[in-house]
Amino acid sequence: MRAPPSCEEVSSxxxxxxxQQELGYRPGDPINIGWMCSDRICQLGLxxxxxxxxxxxxxxxxxxxxxNVRIFSNTFAEFLTDLGIQPGERVCLFLDRVPExxxxxxxxxxxxxxxxxxxxxxxxxxxxxxxADAGTCAILTQKKHLYKIRKIRNALPNLRHVIVxxxxxxxxxxxxxxxxxxxxxxxxxxxxxxxxxxxxSVLHYTSGTTGQPKGAQHxxxxxxxxxxxxxxxxxxxxxxxYWCNADPGWVTGTSYGIIGPWSNGITQVVLDxxxxxxxxxxxxxxxxxxxxxxxxxxxxxxxxxxxxVVRKHDLSSLRHLASVGEPLxxxxxxxxxxxFGRPFHDTFWQTETGCIVITNLPGMPIKPGxxxxxxxxxxxxxxxxxxxxxxxxxxxxxxxxxxxGWPSQIRGYWNNPKGFEAKFRNGWYLCGDRAxxxxxxxxxxxxxxxxVINTGGHLVGPFEVESALLECPAVAExxxxxxxxxxxxxxxKAFVTLKRGFQPSDDLELDIMNHIRKRLSPLAMPQExxxxxxxxxxxxxxxxxRILRCKEFNEPLGDLSTIMED
Amino acid sequence: MDEITKAVRGxxxxxxxxEGDEREITETxxxxxxxxxxxxxxxxxxxxLEKKYAIHIPDSAATPEAFDSVERIAALVRRFQRAEVGxx
Numbered sequence: 001m002r003a004p005p006s007c008e009e010v011s012s013x014x015x016x017x018x019x020q021q022e023l024g025y026r027p028g029d030p031i032n033i034g035w036m037c038s039d040r041i042c043q044l045g046l047x048x049x050x051x052x053x054x055x056x057x058x059x060x061x062x063x064x065x066x067x068n069v070r071i072f073s074n075t076f077a078e079f080l081t082d083l084g085i086q087p088g089e090r091v092c093l094f095l096d097r098v099p100e101x102x103x104x105x106x107x108x109x110x111x112x113x114x115x116x117x118x119x120x121x122x123x124x125x126x127x128x129x130x131x132a133d134a135g136t137c138a139i140l141t142q143k144k145h146l147y148k149i150r151k152i153r154n155a156l157p158n159l160r161h162v163i164v165x166x167x168x169x170x171x172x173x174x175x176x177x178x179x180x181x182x183x184x185x186x187x188x189x190x191x192x193x194x195x196x197x198x199x200x201s202v203l204h205y206t207s208g209t210t211g212q213p214k215g216a217q218h219x220x221x222x223x224x225x226x227x228x229x230x231x232x233x234x235x236x237x238x239x240x241x242y243w244c245n246a247d248p249g250w251v252t253g254t255s256y257g258i259i260g261p262w263s264n265g266i267t268q269v270v271l272d273x274x275x276x277x278x279x280x281x282x283x284x285x286x287x288x289x290x291x292x293x294x295x296x297x298x299x300x301x302x303x304x305x306x307x308x309v310v311r312k313h314d315l316s317s318l319r320h321l322a323s324v325g326e327p328l329x330x331x332x333x334x335x336x337x338x339x340f341g342r343p344f345h346d347t348f349w350q351t352e353t354g355c356i357v358i359t360n361l362p363g364m365p366i367k368p369g370x371x372x373x374x375x376x377x378x379x380x381x382x383x384x385x386x387x388x389x390x391x392x393x394x395x396x397x398x399x400x401x402x403x404x405g406w407p408s409q410i411r412g413y414w415n416n417p418k419g420f421e422a423k424f425r426n427g428w429y430l431c432g433d434r435a436x437x438x439x440x441x442x443x444x445x446x447x448x449x450x451x452v453i454n455t456g457g458h459l460v461g462p463f464e465v466e467s468a469l470l471e472c473p474a475v476a477e478x479x480x481x482x483x484x485x486x487x488x489x490x491x492x493k494a495f496v497t498l499k500r501g502f503q504p505s506d507d508l509e510l511d512i513m514n515h516i517r518k519r520l521s522p523l524a525m526p527q528e529x530x531x532x533x534x535x536x537x538x539x540x541x542x543x544x545x546r547i548l549r550c551k552e553f554n555e556p557l558g559d560l561s562t563i564m565e566d
Numbered sequence: 567m568d569e570i571t572k573a574v575r576g577x578x579x580x581x582x583x584x585e586g587d588e589r590e591i592t593e594t595x596x597x598x599x600x601x602x603x604x605x606x607x608x609x610x611x612x613x614x615l616e617k618k619y620a621i622h623i624p625d626s627a628a629t630p631e632a633f634d635s636v637e638r639i640a641a642l643v644r645r646f647q648r649a650e651v652g653x654x
Binding site: 057058096120121143144147148272273274275276277278279301304305455456487488491506507509510513514517518522523525527 | 581584588589596598599600601603604605606607609610613614617626629630631634
């Protein structure tokens, strides 16, 4: 087995130009991610190589070669084109982690349309907000999720097609179309739409402090960064069996669950199943997983299950482990070293960056608890929050900032140019997180710089939760804030005042929790509701979440001069 | 089907299987591994069980495996009902 590359070897191969050359892309030429991840790999002589080994919770197994992926994504593309879907239109993928999600993603991109993946656990309200904002024209889904779409269909005038990948026409309603990828007539040739570097490719929704979620607009050129970072940060090699735990409803699941591995011609495995430690270890052993990209929440859940269950399995195939989502605590790094014989390498990035930007590269000495260092080609710093200038004192806390211009940086927020402009100061892109840099150049995460709640690696916007809380008949006012959690880093906690005539009770708390879970999603559901008589407000009447959050984290309350006395 | 199993199944159907969702829930239908209930949703399910049966289920026992079917959840409730009685 080849030793991990040295940092020098990695650095010397890290420039976006190298990625362009390796992908055979010349500036000014068309570039289409759908084609790059399927047809191009087949042209490299890898048509018969396995691209996807898939298994679900019932043990059903399927496998697809790169040639299968090429043909089935062509089949998707032709079907969508025949429906009249035009380049640039948004096509949503609202699917569990079934093969149609991964292959359909490439099919959409081949038509020139924009893929809009959404987490299939979203409730109808979360779905409505995101489809309405994007003006989505078609949605690919499964029978089991149809009821959510039927509830909101009339409120979505742009939604022309609901495509169901596992139903026959007998069970469908008007404007719902069945499409069985594996049974449809196979399309050998489909000319991928000649998208250019700056053509829109993927629209991922992400939550902010204020207002509804924002649609982060990615472009086809992002593949340059996703290819290179997958190769060097995840250390992907031709014979690897790669497992990314992330759902493509979120950016990790597309950047490193589809584009990264498949642009590198790697075989990846997918387990469409909820968390189960025993099953996960069995899966790694059965498929001989060599590279595993997971998340701190999952790692902490595995830690809770203990080391005994690990020892029941032969996990010697594992060669490289990496993590993303929220900071990886030192205990998790040390535990992984102890039970797997190798550490998880923390990586930092976000929906807006499109690729890993700060990382522990393979071969680099790991400082447990640190995010690592900027990926070569990325200029990162920590800015003084008042001057927006890079700090020059080791260990000083500041705002994580990146110099714009890397290939996978989003090009804007859909319908929200002001929101995008607000992310920049002094020529830096602000990530919305705080960190410090030590004397060796390692970054250390300190927390969010806003009210967004990072739960299990997913961002939840307080505004969205508060809006849904106000739909409950008993709720007069509400504030949603982060609360520390040993497994998920943070969870949602809601502070609620009740309307006259309603009394706090366990039943009411449960009703409110279930309302949010169904309307938004399980991860937006407050894990605790505190009934209060009043909420802290400014003199102009604005609820101050900061105070509630500080109390949850036992942090100093800071300046209270603008807060109204109750 | 005993009373606890019936009540747990009824709650799961009422709260997790929404109108139009055609999934059938039996005593052995996988809940966590099928994705019907996830680790976040488990919190509200746990609250329901603790309130209805006046028991306390510690975090160490509220594992995804213990919540993976109606049958297992009912067994968990019975176990902690006995523990509560034993501690009187």
